[in-house]
Amino acid sequence: MNKIAIGAKNGLYPSLTTIVGAQRDGKPNWITIAHIGIMNHAAGDIPQYLSIGLSKSHYTNKGIHDHGEFSINIPSQKMMELTDYVGLVSGDNVDKSALFKVARGGLENAPMIADCPLSMECRLKETVVLGHHEIFIGEVVGTYIDEACLTEGKPDLKKIDPLLFDMMMVDYWSIGERTGKPWRAGMALKKR
Amino acid sequence: MNKIAIGAKNGLYPSLTTIVGAQRDGKPNWITIAHIGIMNHAAGDIPQYLSIGLSKSHYTNKGIHDHGEFSINIPSQKMMELTDYVGLVSGDNVDKSALFKVARGGLENAPMIADCPLSMECRLKETVVLGHHEIFIGEVVGTYIDEACLTEGKPDLKKIDPLLFDMMMVDYWSIGERTGKPWRAGMALKKR
Numbered sequence: 001m002n003k004i005a006i007g008a009k010n011g012l013y014p015s016l017t018t019i020v021g022a023q024r025d026g027k028p029n030w031i032t033i034a035h036i037g038i039m040n041h042a043a044g045d046i047p048q049y050l051s052i053g054l055s056k057s058h059y060t061n062k063g064i065h066d067h068g069e070f071s072i073n074i075p076s077q078k079m080m081e082l083t084d085y086v087g088l089v090s091g092d093n094v095d096k097s098a099l100f101k102v103a104r105g106g107l108e109n110a111p112m113i114a115d116c117p118l119s120m121e122c123r124l125k126e127t128v129v130l131g132h133h134e135i136f137i138g139e140v141v142g143t144y145i146d147e148a149c150l151t152e153g154k155p156d157l158k159k160i161d162p163l164l165f166d167m168m169m170v171d172y173w174s175i176g177e178r179t180g181k182p183w184r185a186g187m188a189l190k191k192r
Numbered sequence: 193m194n195k196i197a198i199g200a201k202n203g204l205y206p207s208l209t210t211i212v213g214a215q216r217d218g219k220p221n222w223i224t225i226a227h228i229g230i231m232n233h234a235a236g237d238i239p240q241y242l243s244i245g246l247s248k249s250h251y252t253n254k255g256i257h258d259h260g261e262f263s264i265n266i267p268s269q270k271m272m273e274l275t276d277y278v279g280l281v282s283g284d285n286v287d288k289s290a291l292f293k294v295a296r297g298g299l300e301n302a303p304m305i306a307d308c309p310l311s312m313e314c315r316l317k318e319t320v321v322l323g324h325h326e327i328f329i330g331e332v333v334g335t336y337i338d339e340a341c342l343t344e345g346k347p348d349l350k351k352i353d354p355l356l357f358d359m360m361m362v363d364y365w366s367i368g369e370r371t372g373k374p375w376r377a378g379m380a381l382k383k384r
Binding site: 001002003004005006007008009010011012013014015016018034035036037038039040041042043046047048049050051053055072074077080081082083084085086087088089103104105114118119120125126128130131132133135137139140141142143144145146147151154155156157162163164165166167168169170171172173174175176177178179180181182183184185186187188189190 | 193194195196197198199200201202203204205206207208210226227228229230231232233234235238239240241242243245247264266269272273274275276277278279280281295296297306310311312317318320322323324325327329331332333334335336337338339343346347348349354355356357358359360361362363364365366367368369370371372373374375376377378379380381382
């Protein structure tokens with residue numbers, strides 16, 4: 001082994017910082033979540049499933065259980081202060097419903113954030129319990145984007161300017177530059 | 193709604209490109225996976241759980257089922273060509289066992305890649321089936337890092353230089369710069 005052991009640490013960083021929206025007791029509530037996952041690749045009539053991992057102690061969880069719906073919003077770098085704040089205070093003590101202008105799609109109980117460049121509304125598919133966390137797996141039923149963040153009709157990460165998250169040194173990061181093309185960068189080796 | 197609807201698309205990008213290692217029929221096999229997830233936050237005696245989503249059609253899956261073990265390796269930007277190649281060809285047709293120098297930790301059937309800056313060995317906790325995919329949830333039992341990628345004893349993303357993945361415009365991306373501190377950036381708002 002040419003590497004050194006550092007214990008059973010999570011090294012799967014950076015992840016993407018999101019703000020999860022849910023309806024709780026008649027009001028929207030928001031929580032910052034960067035422990036997220038892409039479950040599968042949607043194809044044909046198979047939908048896209050995403051996961052969000054929330055400690056059972058959070059105020060938001062009951063809203064997701066009550067309605068089986070939530071939203072995942074991608075904040076931009078310029079929303080860092082408010083995004084971080086939403087993760088610092090709990091809906092148990094602070095009413096966060098008015099912090100963002102609310103956007104609504106097709107689901108009644110998946111409030112989205114109007115000012116986030118990209119938002120997805122999700123229907124709860126199943127919940128996996130692991131330790132102190134509930135992992136909510138949702139089916140994406142609608143995706144909405146600020147038109148200014150599209151390039152040739154596709155979501156452009158440089159324009160979205162996402163807030164990347166690292167818990168190893170505890171930093172937010174920006175995205176860098178395009179460096180290559182998946183399914184092409186290795187093609188020369190395949191042809192060899 | 194100030195945003196435009198683009199259908200039920202996955203907008204949870206960038207994700208992190210990994211190479212998953214498994215032992216199949218007595219040999220290591222490798223597959224590129226960027227549909228990954230962080231399930232929870234490890235605390236006390238609660239371990240860290242991570243997910244990898246693999247289409248049922250892949251050669252690797254049987255190795256994970258047979259042994260209940262796998263590895264997650266983080267390649268650097270300079271490993272892009274080989275990383276991409278490993279995702280272009282299947283173990284059904286190509287013996288990929290000799291592509292990387294193998295490193296072994298505590299698990300017998302979780303081969304790791306010596307040249308990746310960071311590797312984790314995982315024990316399969318449970319499998320969630322969603323559409324055509326098997327989502328393998330693993331418990332991290334050991335994490336190994338190239339000592340040159342540490343700063344003050346912690347894994348440094350600038351030194352790891354990970355390969356970020358975007359399926360919306362189909363690009364690899366580099367990581368940018370540190371832009372702020374989680375749990376601090378929003379503190380002024382909390383005190384207000």
